[in-house]
Amino acid sequence: MPTVAHPDFSIDKLPATEADVDVEDIRSAYALPESTVDDFSNIVIVDNVPVVDSAKEDKLTGVLRKIFKPCGKLAGTADVAITMPKDADTGKTQGFAFIEFASPEGAVLAVKNLDNYRMDKSHVLRVNLFDDVEKYVDQADQEYEEPVIEPYKEKEHLKSWLADPSARDQWVTLRDEEVSIFWNGKSEAPEHVYSRNYWTETYIQWSPLGSYLTTYHRQGVALWGGAGWNKIIRFFHPGVKLSHFSHSEKYFMTWSNEPAVAMANSPFGPEDEGNQLMVWDTVTGTLLRSFPTPDGKVVWPTFKWSPDDRYFARVAPGKGLSVYEAPGMGLVDKKSIPIDGIVDFEWAPTGTPPDLSRSSDKPSTTTLMVGGKRMQDEALLSYWTPEVGNQPARVTIMNIPSRQIIRTKNLFQVSDCKLHWHPQGDFLCVKVDRHTRTRKSTFTNLEIFRIRDKDIPVEVIELKEQIVIAFAWEPKGERFIAISQPEVTPAMAAAVAPGQQITPKTTVGFYGPDRRKGKGVAGLEGSFSCMKTLQKRTANAIFFSPNGRFVVLATLRSQTNWDLEFFDMDFEPIVVVDEAAADPGAWINLVATQEHYAITDLSWDPTGRYVASFSSAWRHSMENGFAIWDFKGAPLYKKAVERFKQLLWRPRPPSLLSKEQQKKIRKGLKEYSKEFDAIDASTQSASSAAVIAHRQRLLKEWNAWRERVETDLAEERSAAGPEGTLPFSEEPDEVIEEMVEDIVEETEEVVKA
Numbered sequence: 001m002p003t004v005a006h007p008d009f010s011i012d013k014l015p016a017t018e019a020d021v022d023v024e025d026i027r028s029a030y031a032l033p034e035s036t037v038d039d040f041s042n043i044v045i046v047d048n049v050p051v052v053d054s055a056k057e058d059k060l061t062g063v064l065r066k067i068f069k070p071c072g073k074l075a076g077t078a079d080v081a082i083t084m085p086k087d088a089d090t091g092k093t094q095g096f097a098f099i100e101f102a103s104p105e106g107a108v109l110a111v112k113n114l115d116n117y118r119m120d121k122s123h124v125l126r127v128n129l130f131d132d133v134e135k136y137v138d139q140a141d142q143e144y145e146e147p148v149i150e151p152y153k154e155k156e157h158l159k160s161w162l163a164d165p166s167a168r169d170q171w172v173t174l175r176d177e178e179v180s181i182f183w184n185g186k187s188e189a190p191e192h193v194y195s196r197n198y199w200t201e202t203y204i205q206w207s208p209l210g211s212y213l214t215t216y217h218r219q220g221v222a223l224w225g226g227a228g229w230n231k232i233i234r235f236f237h238p239g240v241k242l243s244h245f246s247h248s249e250k251y252f253m254t255w256s257n258e259p260a261v262a263m264a265n266s267p268f269g270p271e272d273e274g275n276q277l278m279v280w281d282t283v284t285g286t287l288l289r290s291f292p293t294p295d296g297k298v299v300w301p302t303f304k305w306s307p308d309d310r311y312f313a314r315v316a317p318g319k320g321l322s323v324y325e326a327p328g329m330g331l332v333d334k335k336s337i338p339i340d341g342i343v344d345f346e347w348a349p350t351g352t353p354p355d356l357s358r359s360s361d362k363p364s365t366t367t368l369m370v371g372g373k374r375m376q377d378e379a380l381l382s383y384w385t386p387e388v389g390n391q392p393a394r395v396t397i398m399n400i401p402s403r404q405i406i407r408t409k410n411l412f413q414v415s416d417c418k419l420h421w422h423p424q425g426d427f428l429c430v431k432v433d434r435h436t437r438t439r440k441s442t443f444t445n446l447e448i449f450r451i452r453d454k455d456i457p458v459e460v461i462e463l464k465e466q467i468v469i470a471f472a473w474e475p476k477g478e479r480f481i482a483i484s485q486p487e488v489t490p491a492m493a494a495a496v497a498p499g500q501q502i503t504p505k506t507t508v509g510f511y512g513p514d515r516r517k518g519k520g521v522a523g524l525e526g527s528f529s530c531m532k533t534l535q536k537r538t539a540n541a542i543f544f545s546p547n548g549r550f551v552v553l554a555t556l557r558s559q560t561n562w563d564l565e566f567f568d569m570d571f572e573p574i575v576v577v578d579e580a581a582a583d584p585g586a587w588i589n590l591v592a593t594q595e596h597y598a599i600t601d602l603s604w605d606p607t608g609r610y611v612a613s614f615s616s617a618w619r620h621s622m623e624n625g626f627a628i629w630d631f632k633g634a635p636l637y638k639k640a641v642e643r644f645k646q647l648l649w650r651p652r653p654p655s656l657l658s659k660e661q662q663k664k665i666r667k668g669l670k671e672y673s674k675e676f677d678a679i680d681a682s683t684q685s686a687s688s689a690a691v692i693a694h695r696q697r698l699l700k701e702w703n704a705w706r707e708r709v710e711t712d713l714a715e716e717r718s719a720a721g722p723e724g725t726l727p728f729s730e731e732p733d734e735v736i737e738e739m740v741e742d743i744v745e746e747t748e749e750v751v752k753a
Helices: 025-032 034-038 052-070 106-115 130-138 490-494 659-667 669-682 686-720
Strands: 043-047 096-100 117-120 123-129 172-175 178-183 191-197 204-205 211-219 220-225 229-236 239-243 250-255 279-280 286-292 312-315 320-325 344-347 365-369 375-376 379-385 393-400 405-411 416-421 427-435 442-450 456-465 467-473 482-487 506-513 528-537 541-544 548-554 563-568 589-593 599-605 611-614 625-630 635-640 642-647
Touching: 043 106, 043 130, 052 106, 052 117, 106 123, 123 130, 123 625, 172 204, 178 528, 204 642, 211 239, 220 239, 220 250, 239 659, 312 344, 344 416, 379 416, 379 427, 393 416, 405 442, 416 467, 427 467, 442 467, 456 528, 467 541, 482 541, 482 548, 541 599, 548 599, 599 642, 611 642, 625 642
Parallel strands: none
Antiparallel strands: 043 096, 043 123, 117 123, 172 178, 172 642, 178 191, 204 211, 211 220, 220 229, 239 250, 250 279, 279 286, 312 320, 344 379, 365 375, 379 393, 393 405, 416 427, 427 442, 442 456, 467 482, 482 506, 506 528, 541 548, 548 563, 563 589, 599 611, 611 625, 625 635
C-alpha cells in the first residue's frame, strides 16, 4: 500500500538539526497526570510478609486483602492493588509488599490499625506509608540530634480519696451549671472539696469503682480524677448522649445519635462509618470496635457485661443473642446464638469482685456451683421469650461460652417478665405478669429458681389480684421485698379528677427462707414465705443498704406523698421464747418515718451508713435540694438549692482483704469500736472539733519546727568537722526563761461578816 504524505508536509520545512525539533506538543499529549507521578500518599509498604513461591502467591494475596480491606477500599482488584516483588533467582517473594488504597485515608488508617499486626506466630506485619520511607531516606545524611527527654511527672493516684484519715465518703452534686464535690460529715456540715462551673454540658456520672468522674460535652466524653481533679483522658465522640463502664472499668462504651464520620484526624475509620455505639479501652483511649444501633427506641445499656468483663452481649433483632468476647471484640464462635423472639436477658452475678489487674488479657478462672455441680470457667445468663401461637413463653438459663442450657421453664398466659438475679447469684427471681384467660385482669407470679440446689428447683409465689411494681433482693442475704398494688381499672381512673395522679395504696411484702419445721414447700428446705405484710402503704420504691439488713421504703415522684420509712430487718425483739418457733416477722421493725417534700431520688452511700435524698429540677421546680440521713432515719443535714439537679455518692472499690481477714476484724470489732467511740465523742460538738483542729495545727507546726532544727543541727555538725569543735564565739550565751502558770483549781467562798 503506498504511503500518503500529510497535505501540510514539506521537506523544506524540516529542522536543520535534531535539537531544533519541537516535541512539546507530543509531551503534553502523552504526559502522565502530575498526581500519579508525585503522590504516593495512598500506598503503604508492608514488611515481614511471609516468603512464598508462585503456587501460594494468590492465597497470600487473598489473606492480605482480607486483613487490609477493613481499612478502606483498595485501588482495583487484589492482584492489582497488592504487589509483592520476587527474587529473580528463586522466583519467591521477598518478604514485603506494596498495597495501594483508593484514597490516602485508607493508607493512614492501615498504618494506625495494622502496624505490629500479628499475622501468625512468626510474622508480625510492619506497615509504613510510602511517603514516610522516602522522607526518612532523605534525612539519612542529616546529623543526629538526641531528643530532649521531658522530666518524669508523677500522676495523681486515682484512689487517693480512700486514704482519708476519717474514712469519709465523697459525693458530687450538679446545681444549675456548677459541679461540686464534698466530703460527707458524720454530724457536721459537709466539707467542700472542689467546684467548677460548666464542667459538664448535660449530666455527671461516676465509674463503677469510683476512679473517674464522667462529664459530657459536644465533642465527646472526659474522665476526671486524682486529688487535683485533672483530666485523665478524653474520648472523641461528637453528640455523645450516653455512656457505660464495664464492671472493672477496663472498657468504656459511648453512644451518640449522630452516626460516626471517618476522618483522618479522628479515631473513626471507614469500618466505623455510620455506627453510633463505640467500645473503648479506658486507660489508653483506643477505639476497640464500633456497632450500629437499630432504628427505634434505644435501650440502654445496649450491651450488658458479664461479671468478669470477659463477655458483653446484646439482643440482636432477628438474630437472637449476640455474645462478644473481650479484648478481641469478636463474636463468640463467630456467630450469634439463634433464639427466636428473645426479649431480654441478664448475666448472673458471681458474688466475687471483678479482677482489677491489667497485667494480662487472659480471663480469670471462675468456678460456679450450678444445679449442685461445679462449673469451671463458665459464665451464666438467663433470658426469656414470649408466647407465640401455641408455643408458651419460656425462661432459660444458659452457660457461656459452651451454650449449654442448664434449665428451662415454660410459662403460660404471660404479659411480661422481668429477670432479677440475687446479688451473689444464688437465686433467680422471674417476675411474671400474667393475664387471665379472658384478659380482663392481670396479676403477678414470682418464679424463684434455686441455682445452687440440685436440678435447680423452682418455687412459685402467687400474688392474687396484685401487680408487683417494685422488687429487690437483700444484698449479702437471702431475703427480698416486693411492693404490689391492685390493677388500675377504668372505674378507678374515672374516679380521679382530670390531670390528677392515680395513686392506689400499695402492699409491702417481706419474704425470706422459712426454716421452721413443717413450714414451706414440701421437699425444699428453707423455702420462701412471706414474713411480714404492710397494708395500705404509699411506698413505690425499695432501697436496700449495700450491706443488707437496713432498708428504706420510699414514695418517689408523687404529687401528694413523700414518705421515707426506715426498717431494720434484724431488730431483736425484747422477748423471744423460742427463736426457732418465733414469728420471723417480729424481727422486722419500723425504725423511723420521715418526709422529704417533692423527693425524686434516693441512694445509699457505699458503706451503708448514710442515705441521701434529693428533689431534682429535671423533674419539677418545687423545693429543689437534698438531705442526708443516717441509716436509722435521723436527719443529719438538709439544704434547699435552686435548680438542683443531681447528687451521686462516689462508689468504693471492693475490699482487698480476704474473707478470713474480714472475719477476723469483725470478731475484734468490739475492741476497735472503743477507739471509734472515743473519736466520735470528741467530735460531737463544734467546739471540740475546733479544739482538735487547733491542736492538730500546733502539732503540725511543732513537727515542722523540729524538722527544721534537726536539719540546722546536722549542718552545724558537718561544718564542725570530725573533731566536733565549733568555731569560738565571743558572744555570751543567752538564757531565756519562760514561766507558765496553770490554774489547777479555783474555789469561791462566801465570807459572812
